[in-house]
Amino acid sequence: xxxxxxxxxxxxxxxxxxxxxxxxxxxxxxxxxxxxxxxxxxxxxxxxxxxxxxxxxxxxxxxxxxxxxxxxxxxxxxxxxxxxxxxxxxxxxxxxxxxxxxxxxxxxxxxxxxxxxxxxxxxxxxxxxxxxxxxxxxxxxxxxxxxxxxxxxxxxxxxxxxxxxxxxxxxxxxxxxxxxxxxxxxxxxxxxxxxxxxxxxxxxxxxxxxxxxxxxxxxxxxxxxxxxxxxxxxxxxxxxxxxxxxxxxxxxxxxxxxxxxxxxxxxxxxxxxxxxxxxxxxxxxxxxxxxxxxxxxxxxxxxxxxxxxxxxxxxxxxxxxxxxxxxxxxxxxxxxxxxxxxxxxxxxxxxxxxxxxxxxxxxxxxxxxxxxxxxxxxxxxxxxxxxxxxxxxxxxxxxxxxxxxxxxxxxxxxxxxxxxxxxxxxxxxxxxxxxxxxxxxxxxxxxxxxxxxxxxxxxxxxxxxxxxxxxxxxxxxxxxxxxxxxxxxxxxxxxxxxxxxxxxxxxxxxxxxxxxxxxxxxxxxxxxxxxxxx
Amino acid sequence: xxxxxxxxxxxxxxxxxxxxxxxxxxxxxxxxxxxxxxxxxxxxxxxxxxxxxxxxxxxxxxxxxxxxxxxxxxxxxxxxxxxxxxxxxxxxxxxxxxxxxxxxxxxxxxxxxxxxxxxxxxxxxxxxxxxxxxxxxxxxxxxxxxxxxxxxxxxxxxxxxxxxxxxxxxxxxxxxxxxxxxxxxxxxxxxxxxxxxxxxxxxxxxxxxxxxxxxxxxxxxxxxxxxxxxxxxxxxxxxxxxxxxxxxxxxxxxxxxxxxxxxxxxxxxxxxxxxxxxxxxxxxxxxxxxxxxxxxxxxxxxxxxxxxxxxxxxxxxxxxxxxxxxxxxxxxxxxxxxxxxxxxxxxxxxxxxxxxxxxxxxxxxxxxxxxxxxxxxxxxxxxxxxxxxxxxxxxxxxxxxxxxxxxxxxxxxxxxxxxx
Numbered sequence: 001x002x003x004x005x006x007x008x009x010x011x012x013x014x015x016x017x018x019x020x021x022x023x024x025x026x027x028x029x030x031x032x033x034x035x036x037x038x039x040x041x042x043x044x045x046x047x048x049x050x051x052x053x054x055x056x057x058x059x060x061x062x063x064x065x066x067x068x069x070x071x072x073x074x075x076x077x078x079x080x081x082x083x084x085x086x087x088x089x090x091x092x093x094x095x096x097x098x099x100x101x102x103x104x105x106x107x108x109x110x111x112x113x114x115x116x117x118x119x120x121x122x123x124x125x126x127x128x129x130x131x132x133x134x135x136x137x138x139x140x141x142x143x144x145x146x147x148x149x150x151x152x153x154x155x156x157x158x159x160x161x162x163x164x165x166x167x168x169x170x171x172x173x174x175x176x177x178x179x180x181x182x183x184x185x186x187x188x189x190x191x192x193x194x195x196x197x198x199x200x201x202x203x204x205x206x207x208x209x210x211x212x213x214x215x216x217x218x219x220x221x222x223x224x225x226x227x228x229x230x231x232x233x234x235x236x237x238x239x240x241x242x243x244x245x246x247x248x249x250x251x252x253x254x255x256x257x258x259x260x261x262x263x264x265x266x267x268x269x270x271x272x273x274x275x276x277x278x279x280x281x282x283x284x285x286x287x288x289x290x291x292x293x294x295x296x297x298x299x300x301x302x303x304x305x306x307x308x309x310x311x312x313x314x315x316x317x318x319x320x321x322x323x324x325x326x327x328x329x330x331x332x333x334x335x336x337x338x339x340x341x342x343x344x345x346x347x348x349x350x351x352x353x354x355x356x357x358x359x360x361x362x363x364x365x366x367x368x369x370x371x372x373x374x375x376x377x378x379x380x381x382x383x384x385x386x387x388x389x390x391x392x393x394x395x396x397x398x399x400x401x402x403x404x405x406x407x408x409x410x411x412x413x414x415x416x417x418x419x420x421x422x423x424x425x426x427x428x429x430x431x432x433x434x435x436x437x438x439x440x441x442x443x444x445x446x447x448x449x450x451x452x453x454x455x456x457x458x459x460x461x462x463x464x465x466x467x468x469x470x471x472x473x474x475x476x477x478x479x480x481x482x483x484x485x486x487x488x489x490x491x492x493x494x495x496x497x498x499x500x501x502x503x504x505x506x507x508x509x510x511x512x513x514x515x516x517x518x519x520x521x522x523x524x525x526x527x528x529x530x531x532x533x534x
Numbered sequence: 535x536x537x538x539x540x541x542x543x544x545x546x547x548x549x550x551x552x553x554x555x556x557x558x559x560x561x562x563x564x565x566x567x568x569x570x571x572x573x574x575x576x577x578x579x580x581x582x583x584x585x586x587x588x589x590x591x592x593x594x595x596x597x598x599x600x601x602x603x604x605x606x607x608x609x610x611x612x613x614x615x616x617x618x619x620x621x622x623x624x625x626x627x628x629x630x631x632x633x634x635x636x637x638x639x640x641x642x643x644x645x646x647x648x649x650x651x652x653x654x655x656x657x658x659x660x661x662x663x664x665x666x667x668x669x670x671x672x673x674x675x676x677x678x679x680x681x682x683x684x685x686x687x688x689x690x691x692x693x694x695x696x697x698x699x700x701x702x703x704x705x706x707x708x709x710x711x712x713x714x715x716x717x718x719x720x721x722x723x724x725x726x727x728x729x730x731x732x733x734x735x736x737x738x739x740x741x742x743x744x745x746x747x748x749x750x751x752x753x754x755x756x757x758x759x760x761x762x763x764x765x766x767x768x769x770x771x772x773x774x775x776x777x778x779x780x781x782x783x784x785x786x787x788x789x790x791x792x793x794x795x796x797x798x799x800x801x802x803x804x805x806x807x808x809x810x811x812x813x814x815x816x817x818x819x820x821x822x823x824x825x826x827x828x829x830x831x832x833x834x835x836x837x838x839x840x841x842x843x844x845x846x847x848x849x850x851x852x853x854x855x856x857x858x859x860x861x862x863x864x865x866x867x868x869x870x871x872x873x874x875x876x877x878x879x880x881x882x883x884x885x886x887x888x889x890x891x892x893x894x895x896x897x898x899x900x901x902x903x904x905x906x907x908x909x910x911x912x913x914x915x916x917x918x919x920x921x922x923x924x925x926x927x928x929x930x931x932x933x934x935x936x937x938x939x940x941x942x943x944x945x946x947x948x949x950x951x952x953x954x
Contacts, residue, residue, distance in 0.1 A: 237723040240686060245710055326745075335741040338712040532643040532656070532684070 003124040004031060005095065012118060013479075015051060017095045017125055018059075021088035025095045026153030028483045028504055029053045030128040033119040047104050049119045050128065050501070051097040053153070054479045059094045098479050100501040103135070110135035112500045128152050130160045135500070138163045143201075145169055146194035147187075147456065147494055148505035154488070156506040164454065164498050166201050170396040171433040172453035172497065173424060177441045177469050182458040183490040184437060185211050188398060189220065189510040191435075192353055193517060197225045202348035203435075204397040206370050210234070210359035213241075218510070220353065223517045231347045233340075234357035235329040244356065245337030246330055246369065248310060249279040258371060259309045259364045266302055269294045282306060283333065286314050287322045309364065330365055345377045351393035367405060370397065374419045374432075381430040394431045397423070402436035403443035411445065424448050442468040454496035459487035475502040535789065536666040539569045540754065541779035542580035542705070542735030545618065545762030546597050547589035553865050554761075557833075559596050561760040561796050565779050566604055568794060572781050575666045576609060579637075580735030581616025581675050581705030582762065587626040589619075594627055601636040610663060613637045615674035616705045616735055618762075640672040640703055643684075656687040660696060668784070669696060672703030675736065681706060685724035693726040699786055702726060705735040708753070710743075725750065730788055738766055740776040740793060752788055756780050759796040767868055771801035771835040799865060800832045808838060808874055813845025820855055830863035839873040847876045894921055922951045 004023045010016035019025050030052055037046035060067060062084075073079050084090045099115035112135060128150075137160075138144050144163035149156050178184035188205075189212055195201050205212055213232045214221045220230055233244040253270035256262070262270065270281070272293055277284040285291075285306060291299060306312055311328030324333050347354050358366035377395055384392060397420075404410060405420035423432050425448075434452075441449060442464050449472035457473075460466050466484050470477045473495040477484075480502070484493065490509070495502040544565075549558045569577055584593070604611060619628050631637045642659035660669040671693060675681050693702075706720035713719065725732060732753040740757035756779040761767045769775035777797060783790040804823060808816050820836070836855060852869050859867045878900075897917045911919065926947045931940040 237721070239690065239723050240721060241723055243710055243722045332745070334743060335712065336710040336743050336745075340710070343709065532645060 001126050001129075004127055005125045007033065007119060007121055007123050007125065008094065010096065012099060012115065014054070014096045015099060015118070017051075017053075017097055019056070019093040019095055021092065025053055025056055025093065026155075027053055027056060027486060028151075029153035029155070030100070030150075030504070031097065031125040032128050032132050033123050033125045035120050035123070045106050047102070048132065049099050049115055050101045050103065050132065051125070052100050052483075052504070053095045053097045054483065055096045056093050057096075058091070060091045062090060103132075108134075114501075127155075128157070130157055133157070133160055136160065136162060136503070138165075143167065143198055144194075145191055147191065148492065148507040151491060151504045151506040154491075162494060162499075162503055162505050164494070164496060166195060166198065167394050167431075168498050169454045169496065170201055170203075170394045170435070171428050171431050173427070173433045173451060174396075174435045174454045174456065175402075175441065175449065175452035175469075176435065176437045176456050176458065177439070177460060177465065178437065178458035179439050179460050179462065179465075181489065182460070182487070183492075183507060184458060185209070186490065186510050187456065187458070187492065187507045188212065188435075188437070190507055190513050192220055193223055193510065193514055196220060196223050196229050196353055196517070198393075199351035200393045202351050202393045202395045203353045204344070204348060204370070204373060204395070205353065205355045206358050206366055206397070206399055207355050208358045208366060208400055210357045213355050213357065215357075218514060220355070222514055224519045225517070229352050231344070231352055231354045232357065233344065233354065235360050236357075242343070244330060244369070245332050245340055246372070247337035247340070248282045248312070248324075248331055248333050249338060250341055250372065251282065251310075251331075251368075253281075255368055255371060256306070256309070259368055260305055262305070265295065265298050266305070269298050269302055282310070282312070283324060286312065286324060328365075330361055330369070341372050341376055344373050345380065348373075348377060348395055349380075349392060363404065370399065371419050374423065378419060378423065378427070378430065378432060381432055384430075389431060392431065394433065396433045396435055398435040398437065400437045402434075402438040403440055406434075406436060406445075406448055407443040408445050411448070421448070424451060439465070441465055441472075444468075446472060454494070454498065457484055457487070457493045457495060459489070459491065460484055473502065474499075477502060535783050535785045536668070537572060537574045538666075538668070538701075538782050538784070539565070539572070539574045539577045539779055540580065540731075540733045540782060541565055541577070541756050541759060542733070543582045543616065543738055543756075543758035543762050544579070544760070545582055545585040545758060547593040548585035548762050549760075551866065555593075557798065557865070558760045559593075561798055562597070563600055564798060565759055565794075565796060566600055569609065569781075570604070570607060574609060574781065576663050576668070577604070577611045578670070578701065578703055578733045579611060579613045580672075580703050580733045580756075581614050582618045582735060583613060583616070583637075584619040584627055585762065587619050587621035587628075589627060594631075598631060598634075598636065601631065605636050611637050612640045612661065612663075612670050612672075612703065614639065614641045614672040614703050614705060614735075617675040620675055639674075640670045641674040642671075645687075648689075654687055655689040656684055657689045657692060660700075666699075666784075668699045668701060670701045670703060672733075673705075675705035682718075682720060682724070685720065688724070688726065690726045694728045699784060700729045701731045701733055702729040703733045703735075707737045708734070711737065711741060711755075722750070725753075730784070731782065738762055738775065738777075739769065740778055742780075742791065742793070744791075752782075752791055754780055754791065756793075764868075767801075767833060767866075768803070768835045768837065768870060770797065771803035771833065802827070802829060802832045802834045802864075803837070804834065805837045805839075808840030808842050810843060811840075813842050813847070813849030813876070816842065817850050820850070821858065824855065824858045824862070828862065829859050832864050833866045834859050834864045834868070836867065836869045838869070838871045840875075842876040842878075844878070845876065846878055847871070847874055850874075890921070893924060897921060919951065923948060926951055
């Protein structure tokens with residue numbers, strides 16, 4: 001094991017390390033310094049500290065004036081052979097590192113705590129090895145959420161995978177702050193893939209880019225258990241998948257208010273209609289010219305608003321009876337789509353992943369579908385007693401552009417889609433959590449951000465956004481601003497109350513990762529012709 | 535303009551009582567007679583014409599007689615198996631009748647390998663109606679919704695590219711429809727697109743779906759015209775179920791879809807709520823209601839639900855209720871008391887090491903609820919007696935013991951226990 005550097009100064013906030021010549025330390029790299037250890041059997045009993053490099057600078061024993069003079073002489077061709085005597089001693093780099101975790105290892109037992117004392121002065125530092133992070137390995141990975149492999153700088157520890165307890169992490173909400181092109185979709189696909197066969201987590205995915213199922217590419221449909229654990233709803237489903245239809249009978253006045261602005265008079269009118277006609281209230285709104293207690297003009301405006309948001313129009317049949325036509329593919333009347341929400345909540349309660357392809361829906365429609373499912377599920381879960389709830393899978397919902405529902409404006413809007421806010425605040429008690437994806441974490445109130453107990457931070461070039469994330473992280477990331485800015489595609493930092501420290505990770509490429517979940521057909525099986533009777 | 539009729543789920547042979555058997559067949563006759571009056575060119579039966587794959591021969595004889603009449607009028611009847619009249623191993627009555635030429639099966643499968651992927655594909659051969667040139671193709675049902683495998687393998691491209699007026703016949707409840715029972719459903723996307731009419735079966739209440747979206751034509755379920763399941767009569771009586779068949783006009787495309795009801799008799803639904811009532815109060819209420827209601831030529835469904843505050847469920851004399859209603863001219867009386875309970879026999883969870891201990895505790899707990907005059911049947915004595923009697927009744931027939939000897943042994947031992 002080669003020394004990478006040696007502690008030469010600094011303090012708990014910033015330990016200074018002289019880099020060994022030629023070692024080329026990297027920002028974000030993890031190093032280990034051993035304090036008390038048995039040199040004969042290093043990995044048996046020891047105390048060690050894990051450090052992460054936050055910054056690196058040039059240092060020299062010479063004065064800057066000499067450097068400048070020498071550079072000038074070289075550049076101007078005065079004496080090109082001039083050089084330093086023993087340059088590796090004269091010039092070097094010093095890295096500033098932050099102690100991340102103090103570990104006491106006794107054989108296979110590891111005790112970890114946040115560093116409260118300095119490692120021994122002048123001790124050498126080594127590259128981190130799998131053995132140093134063995135405590136990260138879960139006892140079993142069955143109900144765990146896989147995120148990637150530990151990464152030290154740009155070096156990936158291939159045999160050290162990062163899992164977090166799925167139930168804890170999902171119910172305590174997950175935030176994925178990411179700007180475009182930093183590997184957010186890949187991360188979500190990897191997470192869903194690792195949870196797909198688990199009966200202990202039901203996940204609702206609102207997918208505005210139709211990118212997770214894999215309609216035309218590799219996706220979750222290619223997982224070997226997808227037939228049993230994956231449901232896909234689309235207004236234009238591929239063969240064998242479900243048609244997303246919402247019957248207008250399932251829509252309540254509150255949900256209409258979430259879709260469009262209603263004045264006080266219109267709002268009162270929709271509740272009156274609902275009270276009077278029950279589930280047929282939308283049809284009856286179009287079926288009549290006069291409703292007692294509702295001003296004709298209000299009724300007229302209401303019809304127009306419903307026409308616009310639901311794509312409904314009136315057509316009359318041969319006998320002159322009012323029939324409704326539906327321009328949008330999501331909303332229908334008649335006998336179809338009454339069970340859609342029920343079917344979805346049932347699947348979630350069975351621990352399945354349900355993907356809603358919302359690529360052809362507009363924003364309010366997407367949020368409406370999500371709200372209808374979550375409201376039903378939330379109140380169902382609320383009714384369960386502790387024992388019943390324990391037997392149920394945890395529910396999580398993946399929502400993109402989260403400030404639409406968790407932003408300050410959305411949270412404060414009257415009649416808004418606040419079931420998402422309700423889940424952010426109270427969901428944990430009922431085993432329901434959010435996986436919120438956003439480019440703009442700063443738009444989410446601090447109280448909500450602080451409740452997102454796991455953050456999977458991908459690269460972000462916007463300083464304001466980085467600060468919003470850093471301020472609300474589970475670990476102190478105040479020195480990590482530059483590290484976050486320098487994260488490449490597929491690199492992330494996991495900061496969670498369920499991890500010992502903010503773990504740098506490399507997320508695998510989904511197309512490679514899913515191969516673990518595909519049963520290879522070696523072609524040796526004898527083909528048996530299907531027999532058809534009937 | 536051409537015309538066809540679409541029916542399904544007739545379930546001939548489902549009824550057991552003579553009066554309902556008669557109505558079941560009369561409904562079938564009524565449908566076929568209406569088809570003749572309406573001058574239809576052909577008839578589609580989308581599964582479950584019979585209640586089982588080998589029904590009572592009397593039922594078959596009547597049905598074949600009627601089918602023969604239709605056949606002699608030159609009206610073809612196209613059919614697929616439903617989940618009830620299908621048999622994976624044995625021959626179904628549908629095969630026998632089809633062999634005679636009275637029915638024509640439109641599930642004509644052919645398995646072959648896809649040229650590109652090498653995967654197995656299910657090809658379906660169209661049946662062309664000779665008179666109207668309508669093209670029919672169908673998929674028969676299997677038990678427990680296993681026909682989904684057929685739909686997965688289906689070669690949709692060849693079905694969708696076929697030109698002409700096309701009808702797809704199937705026997706499966708679609709997922710997009712509301713389910714009253716937790717039955718297996720079929721996803722809409724499994725159906726090949728571009729057919730003019732999807733003649734469905736398996737859903738016992740009529741429904742009809744025509745989207746503005748042109749991908750699918752009319753998707754219809756005529757429902758069970760009389761009653762296939764025991765609950766169907768109750769649903770009809772409660773106006774929760776529409777039963778009938780469709781008459782469809784077409785001339786290259788659908789012009790009109792008309793629903794014909796098959797409610798040949800009147801129904802009366804009598805619901806009673808036992809909550810907050812004693813058994814005597816409830817009994818009086820039921821008898822009074824019967825007294826003041828006319829039931830002439832009606833099917834009457836009595837539904838009793840709820841929990842009595844006192845008295846036993848057996849205090850309600852359902853036999854007398856049935857006789858009274860019949861006495862006032864009802865064709866049939868159905869009584870449903872599945873959700874009817876008494877507080878005197880609440881379901882309780884008892885703990886114990888062994889079965890015998892649980893049984894003893896159960897008796898002990900409930901004996902105080904039973905008002906018996908004989909002291910020997912109360913308290914511990916009663917429990918002891920019940921346990922001993924139960925042990926005798928648990929005895930099974932011994933090897934080599936004749937049935938008559940076994941019965942007399944159990945009777946003798948029981949009488950001994952009861953000290954009679």
